[in-house]
Amino acid sequence: MDGETLTHIIDGEVITTWQEDGLSAAPGHGTIGLYTYGGGAFDNVRVFTRDGSAWRPASPALALIPCEVSVIEADTGPGSTPGPGRFAGQGTHAALDWNNRSLFLDLGGERTVSRIVLRCDPAVSPARRDETSNRSLTAATLELYSSTDNAAFARETFRLTMPDDRTVVLDGFQTDARYLKVHHVTAPDTSYAFINALDRMVQAFGSMAAPKAFVLGLEDPLFEELFSDTPASTQFLSYSNKYEGRAGEGGEQFRRLFRASAKRFGVRYVWEEQLDFAAAHGFIPYGSMAEPAYRERGIATWAHPTARPRGMPASRSPSRRGT
């Protein structure tokens, strides 16, 4: 180094300088960065060295991993609460530091993740455009969890840094996971301030490696249920239940009944299989013949639900006796 002086030059004019011992690069430092707060465009970046060198690290840079983000409210059991939560979708704003929320990230496949970046949007809530929007995000209030099965979440230890007053970086960890949770332990008197659109609030970074191969674990009970004589779900699922699958309605019950099959082949497969069955056997289900699935199969429908004896299910599998 040729001295330890900083010089700030704008349009060719030296506007300020500063000298200080110990400005030389600390271990791990040595790169340059650009920063804008109000929005900016940068061009013609050039880096010179004198009495020094430059190199590109051999290890690949961490890459941004695409993910779907949602919020789990009042996640008091972040080690086991599955996702996704509410607000899934782009452009949906939420506060992280409120109501013990967890940001739930679905990476779409198992990835090696080693950094999480959180940032707020000062434009969302002008009243909170102060210098402390990330004040409530600390090592004591943030927890990071990872999971491969969306059932059991392991808590990760991490390093927390704040590159600026809008950004919080979690690194110093490495995990192979598909699901991540960034959980905020919210104090009762917290006034939320860390707000952003969900898809902009959090980013996960990891290696460029392809997702690990998905190994399908065949479970004997499922096999027996689908391909053996073992009695299993025998109720016929009407097409209309596709639209009535909300909690507390009939669709939820059918989803449970056919969950085993749906887990293996997907709900769509289950429905289509039954619709094919209805077409083959001339069933007349409730609904409109204009429904695409009915129309494609030429299934005649009845516009009103058929009254059925008290205590009997809506319909029963023709493979079951007494139907």
Next chain:
Amino acid sequence: MRVIRLTVLFAAVGWSLAAAADDGPGEGWTLQFSDDFERPGVGGDWQAVGGDWQISDGMLRADAAATIVCIWRFAGSVRLEFDAVATGGGICDLSAILDTVPGGGVDDGLFFGFGSEHNTASKLLVRGREVRRHEARIVPGRPPA
């Protein structure tokens, strides 16, 4: 939209204190890295730390509150030059950081803030500690240097 253009030069370590004007890197400086962003994607030489960075019209752009670092490492005396244009509705910070870390930001290196604090001041921060403050501000409508 208010748009300004300016040229900002930064030099760290070993620059002449007596110089009132700067005519370029001069003798002894070696160009180690350059980027004119004439491509569609940000590419592998840059790593977004915060904000949404993208390239359009041959410039590296971010809407607001954004930090990006170069993955290259530079040893010895370092001089960073770039052109910058304020593009947002609220002009604030067309700034640079030297000697920072991958994933780092304003407080991790030597921060050369230009038009900081909503374009009310410029400042030098040494690893988060303010050491200099001056009046230089981003001037809306100023033509390129």
